[in-house]
Amino acid sequence: xxxxxxxxxxxxxxxxxxxxxxxxxxxxxxxxxxxxxxxxxxxxxxxxxxxxxxxxxxxxxxxxxxxxxxxxxxxxxxxxxxxxxxxxxxxxxxxxxxxxxxxxxxxxxxxxxxxxxxxxxxxxxxxxxxxxxxxxxxxxxxxxxxxxxxxxxxxxxxxxxxxxxxxxxxxxxxxxxxxxxxxxxxxxxxxxxxxxxxxxxxxxxxxxxxxx
Numbered sequence: 001x002x003x004x005x006x007x008x009x010x011x012x013x014x015x016x017x018x019x020x021x022x023x024x025x026x027x028x029x030x031x032x033x034x035x036x037x038x039x040x041x042x043x044x045x046x047x048x049x050x051x052x053x054x055x056x057x058x059x060x061x062x063x064x065x066x067x068x069x070x071x072x073x074x075x076x077x078x079x080x081x082x083x084x085x086x087x088x089x090x091x092x093x094x095x096x097x098x099x100x101x102x103x104x105x106x107x108x109x110x111x112x113x114x115x116x117x118x119x120x121x122x123x124x125x126x127x128x129x130x131x132x133x134x135x136x137x138x139x140x141x142x143x144x145x146x147x148x149x150x151x152x153x154x155x156x157x158x159x160x161x162x163x164x165x166x167x168x169x170x171x172x173x174x175x176x177x178x179x180x181x182x183x184x185x186x187x188x189x190x191x192x193x194x195x196x197x198x199x200x201x202x203x204x205x206x207x208x209x210x211x212x
Contacts (some may be wrong), residue, residue, distance in 0.1 A: 060123040072099035165205040
């Protein structure tokens with residue numbers, strides 16, 4: 001119903017972001033341009049005819065990886081480009097946290113859509129490996145992120161913000177249990193609970209900013 005509105009809003013946002021990135025410098029502009037181009041190619045049929053996968057979108061699990069990479073780039077790499085020695089431990093930790101968090105959230109959404117995806121033949125990660133195995137992998141990733149935040153602070157790579165961000169991972173663990181259909185929540189409610197993880201990250205940063 002509102003497809004055109006979302007399309008125009010997306011194009012407008014990308015143009016404004018590219019202009020701001022260009023004003024900020026050539027390197028940020030090139031990074032953001034590459035990300036925008038990759039997002040455009042993601043939905044285009046660029047593979048030769050006759051191939052099973054015509055678009056990047058058709059590759060199993062590509063949505064999760066592309067989305068997580070995009071979030072990690074714009075939240076960690078782009079801000080770090082303002083620093084001369086941007087490729088450092090702090091940036092890697094920030095990218096890893098953003099990538100892991102978005103990947104988990106995206107894969108959990110696929111778990112909720114397991115039945116419909118399987119019915120229409122969409123090869124998502126839960127469809128390929130099963131819901132139980134996918135949950136195990138996501139829990140392992142969350143534990144790795146938990147350990148990285150603790151270790152990075154002990155190593156002096158990150159500030160005390162790492163402890164505040166642990167709240168988001170604890171919330172994700174709550175969502176793991178709520179994702180079970182036996183919880184009785186509707187799909188819309190579960191999607192809202194998953195999206196709340198991003199809000200918790202923002203609130204954690206805000207709380208750390210005032211308490212540091």
